[in-house]
Amino acid sequence: MASVSVRHLWKEYGSHVVIENLNLEILDHEFVTIVGASGCGKTTFLRMLLGMESPTRGEFLIDGKPLPSEPGADRGIVFQRYSLFPHLTVMQNLLLALEFAGAPFSARLFGKAKREALEKAKSLLDAVGLYESRDRYPAQLSGGMQQRLSIAQSVIREPRILLLDEPFGALDPGITADMHQLILKLWAEHRMTIFMITHDLKESFELGTRVLVFDKVRHDPQAPERFGATVTYNLPLKPVRDPAPSAP
Numbered sequence: 186m187a188s189v190s191v192r193h194l195w196k197e198y199g200s201h202v203v204i205e206n207l208n209l210e211i212l213d214h215e216f217v218t219i220v221g222a223s224g225c226g227k228t229t230f231l232r233m234l235l236g237m238e239s240p241t242r243g244e245f246l247i248d249g250k251p252l253p254s255e256p257g258a259d260r261g262i263v264f265q266r267y268s269l270f271p272h273l274t275v276m277q278n279l280l281l282a283l284e285f286a287g288a289p290f291s292a293r294l295f296g297k298a299k300r301e302a303l304e305k306a307k308s309l310l311d312a313v314g315l316y317e318s319r320d321r322y323p324a325q326l327s328g329g330m331q332q333r334l335s336i337a338q339s340v341i342r343e344p345r346i347l348l349l350d351e352p353f354g355a356l357d358p359g360i361t362a363d364m365h366q367l368i369l370k371l372w373a374e375h376r377m378t379i380f381m382i383t384h385d386l387k388e389s390f391e392l393g394t395r396v397l398v399f400d401k402v403r404h405d406p407q408a409p410e411r412f413g414a415t416v417t418y419n420l421p422l423k424p425v426r427d428p429a430p431s432a433p
């Protein structure tokens with residue numbers, strides 16, 4: 186369960202206004218897609234939601250409560266570039282994500298916790314189609330497989346909110362349909378609320394229950410950094426309580 190409210194959110198870097206007065210109400214289990222010109226503050230918005238960056242003014246509420254000021258296991262993020270350790274196998278990369286979540290100081294799980302982690306990792310590797318590749322190293326995987334592993338690394342920690350920053354932007358267009366099926370399946374099975382930035386308008390409408398367009402309302406040609414972007418279009422597309430989209 187994770188609804189997200191954004192109230193009068195502003196982000197400034199010095200005199201550079203990046204986001205101005207952004208307001209939003211997102212329901213539990215929405216799949217929010219975000220589009221907008223390069224440099225208009227989309228990544229900054231996700232980084233604030235993750236807790237990597239703090240708002241200049243305004244606030245985020247998760248289920249009505251103020252957002253914790255630091256990243257936590259309840260929120261996960263996947264960037265366009267892979268976040269894999271090259272010297273660890275597929276399985277080890279996935280287990281490491283769990284070990285950091287479960288035992289942040291020692292990064293080691295033992296006994297029952299370890300067995301449960303292995304079971305969880307196996308079933309998730311199966312879900313993302315990497316079980317057969319579990320003993321390979323990242324360099325032996327295609328770009329699409331590496332990105333599926335990055336997504337698995339975030340999902341295994343069971344975040345209530347999953348943040349995706351152009352996750353398929355670096356991939357061969359031929360495999361995006363498979364990636365879409367995968368992310369819809371994980372979204373349905375794990376009941377996450379998803380925020381996904383994309384530069385592909387078609388993708389934003391296909392995947393989203395709601396599309397947000399980030400843009401500036403005001404422009405000062407003499408001082409482009411004077412005004413920030415906000416949500417200029419907020420388009421609900423699909424009822425959120427819809428049954429899960431059909432998995433392949």
Ligand SMILES: Nc1ncnc2c1ncn2[C@@H]1O[C@H](COP(=O)(O)OP(=O)(O)O)[C@@H](O)[C@H]1O
Nearest residue numbers: 198201203221222223224225226227228229230
């Ligand atoms: N840490 C930072 N310090 C100063 N300016 C930043 C910082 N992070 C982002 N910006 C600026 O904020 C603006 C929005 O960046 P970003 O959120 O990455 O845009 P987008 O993801 O929409 O392309 C850019 O002009 C960028 O240079």
Ligand SMILES: [Mg+2]
Nearest residue numbers: 227228229350
């Ligand atoms: Mg960005």
